[in-house]
Amino acid sequence: MLINPNAQRWLRFLFGGGINTGLTYLTYLGLNTFLAYQASYLIAYSIGIVFSYWFNASIVFRTPLSWKGLVSHPIVYIAQYLVSALFLGGLIEILQISEIMAPIVVAITMIPVSYILIKFILGAQSSEQHPQGDATP
Numbered sequence: 039m040l041i042n043p044n045a046q047r048w049l050r051f052l053f054g055g056g057i058n059t060g061l062t063y064l065t066y067l068g069l070n071t072f073l074a075y076q077a078s079y080l081i082a083y084s085i086g087i088v089f090s091y092w093f094n095a096s097i098v099f100r101t102p103l104s105w106k107g108l109v110s111h112p113i114v115y116i117a118q119y120l121v122s123a124l125f126l127g128g129l130i131e132i133l134q135i136s137e138i139m140a141p142i143v144v145a146i147t148m149i150p151v152s153y154i155l156i157k158f159i160l161g162a163q164s165s166e167q168h169p170q171g172d173a174t175p
Contacts, residue, residue, distance in 0.1 A: 047098055051153055054093040059145045062086035066141055075137045079126060080119075087115050090156070099160045107160070114155040122148055 041049070062082040069078035091111040095101045122144045129140040 050098045054098055058086050058089050061089060063141060083119055087112050094156050095160055101160050110159055114159055118148060
């Protein structure tokens, strides 16, 4: 049975997101042992952005890696970080969800938003002509 290409892309995205979530969550937990939760989240989130660019460009959307793509990819995450950091704070401070569980709730709720925004950014990048001088990272 053949799987629709869009479904394959979604499955790759979910797989990569699972890896990225695990990576960032473990980083967050390690940092949270000696840093405040927001500082831990910022650092772990930043590491996740770099991994996400590589995985989504290379494996999910199969677009060439480029410095331009690496620099533009975080645009998706600036707004997403602000929303998710506020959401994280609300979960912890208002709803009293533990600092250990709250990032998991945040990550799950942001999945569809991430897919749409990343598809838009990388889709725009892949439709452009890449000059020969555009070195890959």
